[in-house]
Amino acid sequence: MQGGLPSLELVERVCSGERRAVARMLSRAEAGGEEAREALDLLYRRAGRAHVVGMTGVPGSGKSTLVAKLIAAALAAGRRIGVVAIDPSSPFSGGAILGDRIRMGEVSGHPAVFVRSMASRGALGGLAPGTLEAVDVLDAAGYDMVFVETVGVGQDEVDVVRAAHTTVVVSAPGLGDDIQAIKAGILEIADVHVVSKGDKPEADRTVTDLKAMLGLALPAAGLKRPVPVIKTSSARGEGIGELLAAIDAHRDHLVASGEYQGRRQAIRERRTLKAAEQILHEEFERHRQGRMADLVAELAAGTLSPQTAARRLVARIGTEIVP
Amino acid sequence: MAEAIRVIVAKVGLDGHDRGVKIVARTLRDAGMDVIYTGLHRTPEEVVEAAVQEDVDVLGVSILSGAHMTVFPRLLKLLAERDAEDVIVVGGGVMPEGDVAQLKALGVKEVLLQDTPPEAIVATIRRLVAERGPK
Ligand SMILES: Nc1nc2c(ncn2[C@@H]2O[C@H](COP(=O)(O)OP(=O)(O)OP(=O)(O)O)[C@@H](O)[C@H]2O)c(=O)[nH]1
Ligand SMILES: [Mg+2]
Numbered sequence: 001m002q003g004g005l006p007s008l009e010l011v012e013r014v015c016s017g018e019r020r021a022v023a024r025m026l027s028r029a030e031a032g033g034e035e036a037r038e039a040l041d042l043l044y045r046r047a048g049r050a051h052v053v054g055m056t057g058v059p060g061s062g063k064s065t066l067v068a069k070l071i072a073a074a075l076a077a078g079r080r081i082g083v084v085a086i087d088p089s090s091p092f093s094g095g096a097i098l099g100d101r102i103r104m105g106e107v108s109g110h111p112a113v114f115v116r117s118m119a120s121r122g123a124l125g126g127l128a129p130g131t132l133e134a135v136d137v138l139d140a141a142g143y144d145m146v147f148v149e150t151v152g153v154g155q156d157e158v159d160v161v162r163a164a165h166t167t168v169v170v171s172a173p174g175l176g177d178d179i180q181a182i183k184a185g186i187l188e189i190a191d192v193h194v195v196s197k198g199d200k201p202e203a204d205r206t207v208t209d210l211k212a213m214l215g216l217a218l219p220a221a222g223l224k225r226p227v228p229v230i231k232t233s234s235a236r237g238e239g240i241g242e243l244l245a246a247i248d249a250h251r252d253h254l255v256a257s258g259e260y261q262g263r264r265q266a267i268r269e270r271r272t273l274k275a276a277e278q279i280l281h282e283e284f285e286r287h288r289q290g291r292m293a294d295l296v297a298e299l300a301a302g303t304l305s306p307q308t309a310a311r312r313l314v315a316r317i318g319t320e321i322v323p
Numbered sequence: 324m325a326e327a328i329r330v331i332v333a334k335v336g337l338d339g340h341d342r343g344v345k346i347v348a349r350t351l352r353d354a355g356m357d358v359i360y361t362g363l364h365r366t367p368e369e370v371v372e373a374a375v376q377e378d379v380d381v382l383g384v385s386i387l388s389g390a391h392m393t394v395f396p397r398l399l400k401l402l403a404e405r406d407a408e409d410v411i412v413v414g415g416g417v418m419p420e421g422d423v424a425q426l427k428a429l430g431v432k433e434v435l436l437q438d439t440p441p442e443a444i445v446a447t448i449r450r451l452v453a454e455r456g457p458k
Contacts, residue, residue, distance in 0.1 A: 001406050001409055002409075003409060003455065003456050003457050003458050004456065004457040004458070019365060019375055019376065019405075020375060020405065020407060022338050023375055023376055023377065023378035024458070027376060027458065029327070030431045031326045039436075045438065090352055090353070092353070093352060093353045093354065093355045094355045095327065095328065095351065095352035095353060095354060095355040095358065096327075096352060096357050096358065097348050097349070097357065097358050097360060098359045098360070099360050100356060100361075101359060101360070101361050101373060101377075102360060102361060102362035105362055105369065106374070107367065108372070108373065109368065109369050109371075109372040109373075114376055115373075115376055116376060116377065117357075117359050117377060118375060119357045131347075226344055249359045250399065259439045
Protein backbone atom coordinates (compact mmCIF):
# COMPACT_ATOMS: atom_id res chain seq x y z
CA MET A 1 0.00 0.00 0.00
CA GLN A 2 1.17 3.46 -0.87
CA GLY A 3 2.57 5.47 2.04
CA GLY A 4 1.24 8.79 3.29
CA LEU A 5 -2.29 8.42 1.86
CA PRO A 6 -4.64 11.11 3.18
CA SER A 7 -6.98 9.63 5.79
CA LEU A 8 -10.06 10.94 3.96
CA GLU A 9 -9.15 8.77 0.97
CA LEU A 10 -9.29 5.72 3.21
CA VAL A 11 -12.84 6.25 4.49
CA GLU A 12 -14.77 4.52 1.69
CA ARG A 13 -12.23 1.73 1.55
CA VAL A 14 -12.65 1.19 5.28
CA CYS A 15 -16.43 1.07 4.94
CA SER A 16 -16.16 -1.55 2.22
CA GLY A 17 -14.08 -3.62 4.62
CA GLU A 18 -10.80 -3.50 2.70
CA ARG A 19 -8.32 -4.89 5.19
CA ARG A 20 -5.28 -2.82 4.36
CA ALA A 21 -7.34 0.36 4.57
CA VAL A 22 -8.87 -0.72 7.88
CA ALA A 23 -5.41 -1.49 9.25
CA ARG A 24 -3.98 1.84 8.14
CA MET A 25 -6.95 3.75 9.52
CA LEU A 26 -6.47 1.98 12.85
CA SER A 27 -2.90 3.27 12.89
CA ARG A 28 -4.17 6.79 12.28
CA ALA A 29 -6.77 6.39 15.04
CA GLU A 30 -4.06 5.25 17.41
CA ALA A 31 -1.74 8.14 16.50
CA GLY A 32 -4.62 10.55 17.07
CA GLY A 33 -3.30 13.38 14.89
CA GLU A 34 -5.29 16.30 13.49
CA GLU A 35 -4.88 14.92 9.94
CA ALA A 36 -7.16 11.98 10.67
CA ARG A 37 -9.82 13.80 12.67
CA GLU A 38 -12.27 14.48 9.85
CA ALA A 39 -11.95 10.93 8.53
CA LEU A 40 -12.53 9.51 12.02
CA ASP A 41 -15.56 11.79 12.43
CA LEU A 42 -17.01 10.40 9.20
CA LEU A 43 -16.34 6.84 10.35
CA TYR A 44 -17.90 7.57 13.73
CA ARG A 45 -21.10 8.54 11.93
CA ARG A 46 -20.99 5.38 9.84
CA ALA A 47 -20.48 3.27 12.97
CA GLY A 48 -23.07 2.36 15.59
CA ARG A 49 -24.18 -1.08 14.54
CA ALA A 50 -21.62 -3.20 16.36
CA HIS A 51 -22.19 -4.81 19.73
CA VAL A 52 -19.13 -3.72 21.70
CA VAL A 53 -18.07 -6.17 24.40
CA GLY A 54 -15.44 -5.24 26.98
CA MET A 55 -13.30 -8.02 28.45
CA THR A 56 -11.48 -7.11 31.59
CA GLY A 57 -9.85 -8.82 34.57
CA VAL A 58 -6.52 -9.27 36.27
CA PRO A 59 -3.37 -10.08 34.25
CA GLY A 60 -3.21 -13.69 33.17
CA SER A 61 -6.85 -14.43 33.99
CA GLY A 62 -7.35 -15.92 30.53
CA LYS A 63 -8.99 -13.02 28.66
CA SER A 64 -7.22 -13.47 25.32
CA THR A 65 -7.69 -17.22 25.28
CA LEU A 66 -11.36 -16.73 26.05
CA VAL A 67 -11.78 -14.12 23.31
CA ALA A 68 -10.30 -16.62 20.84
CA LYS A 69 -12.84 -19.23 21.92
CA LEU A 70 -15.71 -16.74 21.74
CA ILE A 71 -14.61 -15.74 18.25
CA ALA A 72 -14.70 -19.34 17.11
CA ALA A 73 -18.21 -19.73 18.54
CA ALA A 74 -19.43 -16.46 17.01
CA LEU A 75 -17.92 -17.36 13.62
CA ALA A 76 -19.93 -20.55 13.65
CA ALA A 77 -22.99 -18.32 13.98
CA GLY A 78 -21.92 -16.42 10.85
CA ARG A 79 -20.79 -13.22 12.51
CA ARG A 80 -17.93 -10.86 11.69
CA ILE A 81 -15.76 -10.12 14.72
CA GLY A 82 -13.31 -7.36 15.48
CA VAL A 83 -10.91 -7.26 18.43
CA VAL A 84 -8.90 -4.46 19.98
CA ALA A 85 -6.49 -5.98 22.49
CA ILE A 86 -4.52 -3.70 24.79
CA ASP A 87 -1.29 -4.53 26.57
CA PRO A 88 0.75 -2.25 28.84
CA SER A 89 3.53 0.01 27.58
CA SER A 90 6.82 -0.03 29.43
CA PRO A 91 6.98 3.02 31.70
CA PHE A 92 10.72 3.17 31.06
CA SER A 93 11.03 3.09 27.28
CA GLY A 94 7.45 3.75 26.16
CA GLY A 95 7.72 0.60 24.04
CA ALA A 96 5.53 -2.45 24.49
CA ILE A 97 5.38 -6.16 23.89
CA LEU A 98 1.92 -6.94 22.60
CA GLY A 99 1.28 -10.62 23.24
CA ASP A 100 -2.50 -11.04 23.15
CA ARG A 101 -2.32 -12.36 19.57
CA ILE A 102 -0.37 -15.40 20.72
CA ARG A 103 -3.61 -16.84 22.14
CA MET A 104 -5.62 -15.95 19.06
CA GLY A 105 -3.36 -17.60 16.50
CA GLU A 106 -5.87 -19.91 14.90
CA VAL A 107 -8.92 -17.66 14.61
CA SER A 108 -7.20 -14.34 13.95
CA GLY A 109 -6.46 -15.24 10.35
CA HIS A 110 -10.09 -15.95 9.46
CA PRO A 111 -11.43 -13.60 6.75
CA ALA A 112 -14.34 -12.52 8.99
CA VAL A 113 -12.03 -11.63 11.91
CA PHE A 114 -9.81 -8.59 12.46
CA VAL A 115 -7.54 -8.43 15.50
CA ARG A 116 -5.59 -5.35 16.40
CA SER A 117 -3.10 -4.97 19.26
CA MET A 118 -2.60 -1.62 20.99
CA ALA A 119 -0.17 -0.35 23.60
CA SER A 120 -1.60 1.47 26.61
CA ARG A 121 0.90 4.37 26.36
CA GLY A 122 0.74 4.90 30.07
CA ALA A 123 -3.01 5.50 30.12
CA LEU A 124 -4.53 4.24 33.33
CA GLY A 125 -7.86 2.49 33.39
CA GLY A 126 -7.14 -0.32 30.97
CA LEU A 127 -7.68 1.36 27.59
CA ALA A 128 -5.20 3.06 25.28
CA PRO A 129 -5.48 6.50 23.69
CA GLY A 130 -7.38 5.93 20.46
CA THR A 131 -9.03 2.68 21.55
CA LEU A 132 -12.54 4.05 21.17
CA GLU A 133 -11.83 5.49 17.74
CA ALA A 134 -10.33 2.14 16.76
CA VAL A 135 -13.60 0.49 17.78
CA ASP A 136 -15.47 2.98 15.56
CA VAL A 137 -13.23 2.04 12.63
CA LEU A 138 -13.93 -1.69 13.05
CA ASP A 139 -17.62 -0.97 13.53
CA ALA A 140 -17.77 1.12 10.36
CA ALA A 141 -15.87 -1.62 8.53
CA GLY A 142 -18.78 -3.98 9.21
CA TYR A 143 -17.59 -6.04 12.17
CA ASP A 144 -20.82 -6.65 14.03
CA MET A 145 -19.27 -7.73 17.30
CA VAL A 146 -16.18 -5.96 18.63
CA PHE A 147 -14.29 -7.21 21.66
CA VAL A 148 -12.13 -4.80 23.63
CA GLU A 149 -9.61 -6.63 25.81
CA THR A 150 -8.28 -4.24 28.41
CA VAL A 151 -4.90 -4.25 30.06
CA GLY A 152 -5.11 -6.60 33.00
CA VAL A 153 -5.10 -4.23 35.94
CA GLY A 154 -7.67 -5.81 38.16
CA GLN A 155 -9.09 -2.79 39.86
CA ASP A 156 -10.71 0.50 39.00
CA GLU A 157 -10.81 -0.40 35.35
CA VAL A 158 -13.92 1.61 34.88
CA ASP A 159 -12.63 3.05 31.62
CA VAL A 160 -13.93 0.08 29.70
CA VAL A 161 -17.46 1.32 30.32
CA ARG A 162 -16.64 4.23 28.00
CA ALA A 163 -16.40 1.71 25.21
CA ALA A 164 -18.53 -1.29 25.91
CA HIS A 165 -22.24 -2.01 25.72
CA THR A 166 -21.61 -5.23 27.60
CA THR A 167 -18.75 -5.61 30.07
CA VAL A 168 -17.43 -9.05 30.94
CA VAL A 169 -15.22 -9.37 34.01
CA VAL A 170 -12.95 -12.41 33.99
CA SER A 171 -11.72 -13.89 37.28
CA ALA A 172 -9.45 -16.90 37.45
CA PRO A 173 -9.01 -19.32 40.32
CA GLY A 174 -5.68 -19.45 42.06
CA LEU A 175 -4.39 -16.01 41.16
CA GLY A 176 -3.09 -14.72 44.46
CA ASP A 177 -5.81 -13.68 46.83
CA ASP A 178 -8.41 -14.64 44.28
CA ILE A 179 -11.63 -12.88 44.78
CA GLN A 180 -10.13 -10.45 47.25
CA ALA A 181 -8.24 -9.03 44.30
CA ILE A 182 -11.50 -7.96 42.71
CA LYS A 183 -12.28 -4.56 44.03
CA ALA A 184 -15.82 -3.35 44.50
CA GLY A 185 -15.52 -0.96 41.54
CA ILE A 186 -14.96 -3.75 39.10
CA LEU A 187 -17.68 -5.97 40.53
CA GLU A 188 -20.22 -3.33 39.74
CA ILE A 189 -19.24 -2.68 36.14
CA ALA A 190 -19.72 -6.33 35.16
CA ASP A 191 -22.76 -7.21 33.08
CA VAL A 192 -21.51 -10.79 32.97
CA HIS A 193 -19.02 -12.44 35.32
CA VAL A 194 -16.76 -15.24 34.17
CA VAL A 195 -14.76 -17.61 36.29
CA SER A 196 -12.19 -18.85 33.81
CA LYS A 197 -9.93 -21.90 33.94
CA GLY A 198 -12.86 -23.97 35.16
CA ASP A 199 -10.75 -27.08 34.64
CA LYS A 200 -8.83 -26.16 37.79
CA PRO A 201 -10.09 -27.74 41.02
CA GLU A 202 -10.29 -24.38 42.85
CA ALA A 203 -12.67 -22.94 40.26
CA ASP A 204 -15.87 -23.99 42.05
CA ARG A 205 -14.71 -22.25 45.20
CA THR A 206 -14.09 -19.06 43.19
CA VAL A 207 -17.60 -19.28 41.75
CA THR A 208 -19.09 -19.64 45.24
CA ASP A 209 -17.03 -16.76 46.64
CA LEU A 210 -17.90 -14.53 43.73
CA LYS A 211 -21.60 -15.23 44.03
CA ALA A 212 -21.46 -14.49 47.74
CA MET A 213 -19.69 -11.19 47.11
CA LEU A 214 -22.18 -10.25 44.41
CA GLY A 215 -25.05 -11.06 46.74
CA LEU A 216 -23.69 -8.51 49.19
CA ALA A 217 -22.38 -5.87 46.84
CA LEU A 218 -24.97 -5.60 44.13
CA PRO A 219 -28.14 -4.83 46.12
CA ALA A 220 -26.13 -2.08 47.82
CA ALA A 221 -25.23 -0.67 44.41
CA GLY A 222 -28.91 -0.68 43.45
CA LEU A 223 -28.56 -3.11 40.56
CA LYS A 224 -31.82 -4.51 39.30
CA ARG A 225 -30.77 -7.33 37.05
CA PRO A 226 -29.04 -10.40 38.50
CA VAL A 227 -25.57 -10.64 37.01
CA PRO A 228 -24.82 -14.09 35.60
CA VAL A 229 -21.71 -15.91 36.81
CA ILE A 230 -20.45 -18.33 34.19
CA LYS A 231 -17.72 -20.87 34.64
CA THR A 232 -15.66 -21.47 31.52
CA SER A 233 -12.69 -23.58 30.56
CA SER A 234 -10.94 -22.50 27.39
CA ALA A 235 -8.70 -25.54 27.79
CA ARG A 236 -11.65 -27.92 27.60
CA GLY A 237 -13.95 -25.73 25.55
CA GLU A 238 -16.56 -25.68 28.31
CA GLY A 239 -18.99 -22.87 29.02
CA ILE A 240 -18.07 -20.94 25.88
CA GLY A 241 -21.45 -21.25 24.18
CA GLU A 242 -23.13 -20.35 27.45
CA LEU A 243 -20.96 -17.24 27.78
CA LEU A 244 -21.69 -16.12 24.22
CA ALA A 245 -25.39 -16.64 24.91
CA ALA A 246 -25.15 -14.57 28.11
CA ILE A 247 -23.41 -11.75 26.21
CA ASP A 248 -26.13 -11.81 23.55
CA ALA A 249 -28.83 -12.01 26.21
CA HIS A 250 -27.43 -8.91 27.85
CA ARG A 251 -27.62 -7.00 24.57
CA ASP A 252 -31.16 -8.25 23.99
CA HIS A 253 -32.08 -7.18 27.51
CA LEU A 254 -30.66 -3.69 26.87
CA VAL A 255 -32.63 -3.37 23.66
CA ALA A 256 -35.89 -4.77 25.07
CA SER A 257 -35.78 -2.66 28.22
CA GLY A 258 -34.91 0.51 26.32
CA GLU A 259 -31.64 0.78 28.27
CA TYR A 260 -29.61 0.36 25.11
CA GLN A 261 -30.17 3.94 23.96
CA GLY A 262 -29.42 5.24 27.42
CA ARG A 263 -26.22 3.29 27.66
CA ARG A 264 -25.05 4.42 24.25
CA GLN A 265 -25.78 8.01 25.18
CA ALA A 266 -23.87 7.58 28.45
CA ILE A 267 -20.91 6.24 26.45
CA ARG A 268 -21.03 9.27 24.14
CA GLU A 269 -21.06 11.64 27.09
CA ARG A 270 -18.23 9.87 28.91
CA ARG A 271 -16.17 9.84 25.73
CA THR A 272 -16.75 13.54 25.27
CA LEU A 273 -15.67 14.37 28.80
CA LYS A 274 -12.60 12.17 28.57
CA ALA A 275 -11.61 13.68 25.24
CA ALA A 276 -12.04 17.16 26.66
CA GLU A 277 -9.82 16.27 29.61
CA GLN A 278 -7.23 14.97 27.20
CA ILE A 279 -7.28 18.16 25.11
CA LEU A 280 -6.97 20.34 28.20
CA HIS A 281 -4.13 18.22 29.47
CA GLU A 282 -2.27 18.53 26.16
CA GLU A 283 -2.84 22.30 26.06
CA PHE A 284 -1.59 22.63 29.60
CA GLU A 285 1.53 20.61 28.82
CA ARG A 286 2.13 22.75 25.74
CA HIS A 287 1.97 26.05 27.64
CA ARG A 288 3.27 25.04 31.01
CA GLN A 289 6.97 25.67 30.65
CA GLY A 290 6.66 29.03 28.94
CA ARG A 291 4.16 30.36 31.43
CA MET A 292 6.04 29.05 34.41
CA ALA A 293 9.07 31.00 33.26
CA ASP A 294 7.02 34.19 33.58
CA LEU A 295 6.10 33.39 37.15
CA VAL A 296 9.38 32.24 38.70
CA ALA A 297 10.68 35.73 39.51
CA GLU A 298 7.55 36.68 41.46
CA LEU A 299 7.48 33.30 43.16
CA ALA A 300 11.14 33.73 44.16
CA ALA A 301 10.47 37.21 45.50
CA GLY A 302 7.61 35.85 47.58
CA THR A 303 5.19 38.38 46.09
CA LEU A 304 3.05 35.71 44.43
CA SER A 305 1.36 32.81 46.18
CA PRO A 306 1.33 29.33 44.61
CA GLN A 307 -2.47 29.41 44.51
CA THR A 308 -2.62 32.62 42.51
CA ALA A 309 0.34 31.56 40.37
CA ALA A 310 -1.55 28.37 39.51
CA ARG A 311 -4.59 30.39 38.43
CA ARG A 312 -2.40 32.47 36.16
CA LEU A 313 -0.80 29.31 34.82
CA VAL A 314 -4.11 27.85 33.64
CA ALA A 315 -5.90 31.07 32.69
CA ARG A 316 -6.91 31.04 29.03
CA ILE A 317 -5.97 27.39 28.58
CA GLY A 318 -8.12 26.07 25.78
CA THR A 319 -8.90 29.46 24.27
CA GLU A 320 -6.88 28.55 21.18
CA ILE A 321 -8.84 25.36 20.51
CA VAL A 322 -10.73 25.45 17.25
CA PRO A 323 -13.83 23.22 17.41
CA MET B 324 2.10 12.00 19.83
CA ALA B 325 5.05 10.48 17.95
CA GLU B 326 4.06 7.17 16.45
CA ALA B 327 6.03 4.24 17.79
CA ILE B 328 7.61 1.96 15.23
CA ARG B 329 5.52 -1.23 15.01
CA VAL B 330 7.30 -4.52 14.52
CA ILE B 331 6.08 -8.10 14.35
CA VAL B 332 8.61 -10.70 15.37
CA ALA B 333 7.65 -14.16 14.23
CA LYS B 334 8.83 -17.71 14.14
CA VAL B 335 7.79 -19.72 11.12
CA GLY B 336 7.68 -23.47 10.84
CA LEU B 337 9.07 -26.11 13.05
CA ASP B 338 11.83 -24.26 14.89
CA GLY B 339 11.70 -25.49 18.44
CA HIS B 340 12.26 -22.55 20.76
CA ASP B 341 11.71 -18.83 20.84
CA ARG B 342 14.35 -17.63 23.28
CA GLY B 343 16.08 -15.65 20.55
CA VAL B 344 12.99 -13.82 19.28
CA LYS B 345 11.91 -13.03 22.82
CA ILE B 346 15.26 -11.37 23.47
CA VAL B 347 14.91 -9.40 20.25
CA ALA B 348 11.36 -8.42 21.24
CA ARG B 349 12.58 -7.06 24.56
CA THR B 350 15.45 -5.21 22.92
CA LEU B 351 13.05 -3.46 20.55
CA ARG B 352 10.58 -2.66 23.31
CA ASP B 353 13.38 -1.15 25.35
CA ALA B 354 14.18 1.02 22.34
CA GLY B 355 10.60 2.36 22.49
CA MET B 356 9.02 0.23 19.77
CA ASP B 357 5.70 -1.63 19.86
CA VAL B 358 6.46 -5.28 19.32
CA ILE B 359 3.80 -7.79 18.37
CA TYR B 360 4.69 -11.34 19.16
CA THR B 361 2.63 -14.08 17.57
CA GLY B 362 4.08 -17.21 19.17
CA LEU B 363 5.73 -20.30 17.79
CA HIS B 364 5.04 -22.48 14.75
CA ARG B 365 3.24 -19.99 12.54
CA THR B 366 2.63 -20.51 8.85
CA PRO B 367 3.74 -17.80 6.39
CA GLU B 368 0.05 -17.10 5.69
CA GLU B 369 -0.67 -16.49 9.39
CA VAL B 370 2.34 -14.23 9.80
CA VAL B 371 1.48 -12.14 6.74
CA GLU B 372 -2.15 -11.85 7.80
CA ALA B 373 -1.02 -10.66 11.24
CA ALA B 374 1.35 -8.13 9.63
CA VAL B 375 -1.53 -6.81 7.52
CA GLN B 376 -3.98 -6.48 10.43
CA GLU B 377 -1.40 -4.89 12.68
CA ASP B 378 -0.20 -2.47 9.97
CA VAL B 379 3.39 -3.02 11.05
CA ASP B 380 6.37 -1.15 9.72
CA VAL B 381 8.60 -4.18 9.99
CA LEU B 382 8.11 -7.93 9.78
CA GLY B 383 11.03 -9.73 11.42
CA VAL B 384 11.23 -13.46 10.89
CA SER B 385 13.84 -15.64 12.49
CA ILE B 386 14.58 -19.03 10.98
CA LEU B 387 17.02 -21.54 12.39
CA SER B 388 15.78 -24.64 10.62
CA GLY B 389 17.40 -23.93 7.26
CA ALA B 390 14.08 -23.31 5.51
CA HIS B 391 14.85 -19.63 4.83
CA MET B 392 15.15 -20.00 1.05
CA THR B 393 11.57 -21.22 0.85
CA VAL B 394 10.02 -19.17 3.65
CA PHE B 395 11.21 -15.67 2.71
CA PRO B 396 10.22 -15.80 -0.97
CA ARG B 397 6.83 -17.07 0.15
CA LEU B 398 6.41 -14.22 2.67
CA LEU B 399 7.33 -11.63 0.03
CA LYS B 400 4.88 -13.11 -2.46
CA LEU B 401 2.04 -13.19 0.08
CA LEU B 402 2.74 -9.60 1.15
CA ALA B 403 2.60 -8.44 -2.48
CA GLU B 404 -0.70 -10.29 -2.99
CA ARG B 405 -2.14 -8.53 0.06
CA ASP B 406 -1.17 -5.00 -1.10
CA ALA B 407 1.40 -5.00 1.70
CA GLU B 408 4.68 -4.91 -0.20
CA ASP B 409 5.55 -1.76 1.78
CA VAL B 410 6.06 -3.88 4.91
CA ILE B 411 9.81 -4.04 5.54
CA VAL B 412 10.94 -7.66 5.77
CA VAL B 413 13.95 -8.37 7.95
CA GLY B 414 15.41 -11.83 8.32
CA GLY B 415 17.20 -13.32 11.28
CA GLY B 416 18.82 -16.53 12.37
CA VAL B 417 21.56 -18.53 10.72
CA MET B 418 22.26 -18.80 7.00
CA PRO B 419 25.21 -18.76 4.58
CA GLU B 420 26.45 -15.48 3.04
CA GLY B 421 25.38 -16.50 -0.44
CA ASP B 422 21.79 -16.98 0.68
CA VAL B 423 21.81 -13.57 2.36
CA ALA B 424 22.73 -11.90 -0.91
CA GLN B 425 20.07 -13.85 -2.77
CA LEU B 426 17.35 -12.97 -0.27
CA LYS B 427 18.28 -9.30 -0.40
CA ALA B 428 18.03 -9.38 -4.17
CA LEU B 429 14.51 -10.79 -3.76
CA GLY B 430 13.39 -7.96 -1.50
CA VAL B 431 14.34 -8.90 2.05
CA LYS B 432 15.63 -5.54 3.26
CA GLU B 433 18.20 -6.80 5.73
CA VAL B 434 19.38 -10.03 7.30
CA LEU B 435 20.56 -9.89 10.89
CA LEU B 436 22.50 -13.02 11.68
CA GLN B 437 22.37 -14.65 15.07
CA ASP B 438 25.25 -12.75 16.70
CA THR B 439 24.09 -9.24 15.72
CA PRO B 440 24.42 -6.97 18.78
CA PRO B 441 21.18 -5.43 20.11
CA GLU B 442 22.18 -1.85 19.26
CA ALA B 443 22.77 -2.86 15.65
CA ILE B 444 19.32 -4.47 15.45
CA VAL B 445 17.68 -1.30 16.77
CA ALA B 446 19.74 0.97 14.51
CA THR B 447 18.98 -1.13 11.42
CA ILE B 448 15.25 -1.06 12.03
CA ARG B 449 15.20 2.68 12.67
CA ARG B 450 17.19 3.27 9.48
CA LEU B 451 14.97 1.07 7.33
CA VAL B 452 11.80 2.77 8.61
CA ALA B 453 13.29 6.23 8.04
CA GLU B 454 14.31 5.26 4.49
CA ARG B 455 10.81 4.04 3.70
CA GLY B 456 9.22 7.41 4.47
CA PRO B 457 5.74 8.12 5.86
CA LYS B 458 3.28 5.26 6.40
N1 LIG C 1 -5.82 -24.34 32.93
C1 LIG C 1 -6.22 -23.37 32.13
N2 LIG C 1 -5.34 -22.40 31.76
C2 LIG C 1 -5.77 -21.42 30.94
C3 LIG C 1 -7.11 -21.36 30.46
N3 LIG C 1 -7.25 -20.26 29.71
C4 LIG C 1 -6.04 -19.64 29.69
N4 LIG C 1 -5.14 -20.33 30.44
C5 LIG C 1 -3.72 -20.00 30.63
O1 LIG C 1 -3.61 -18.80 31.36
C6 LIG C 1 -2.49 -18.04 30.92
C7 LIG C 1 -2.93 -16.63 30.58
O2 LIG C 1 -3.87 -16.67 29.51
P1 LIG C 1 -4.19 -15.37 28.63
O3 LIG C 1 -5.35 -15.70 27.77
O4 LIG C 1 -2.96 -14.86 27.98
O5 LIG C 1 -4.63 -14.37 29.79
P2 LIG C 1 -4.90 -12.80 29.68
O6 LIG C 1 -5.90 -12.46 30.72
O7 LIG C 1 -5.24 -12.43 28.27
O8 LIG C 1 -3.48 -12.20 30.06
P3 LIG C 1 -2.99 -10.68 29.91
O9 LIG C 1 -3.48 -10.18 28.57
O10 LIG C 1 -1.51 -10.80 29.99
O11 LIG C 1 -3.59 -9.92 31.06
C8 LIG C 1 -1.92 -18.81 29.73
O12 LIG C 1 -0.82 -19.54 30.16
C9 LIG C 1 -3.04 -19.71 29.30
O13 LIG C 1 -2.58 -20.88 28.69
C10 LIG C 1 -8.02 -22.43 30.86
O14 LIG C 1 -9.19 -22.48 30.48
N5 LIG C 1 -7.50 -23.39 31.69
MG1 LIG D 1 -4.36 -11.01 27.01
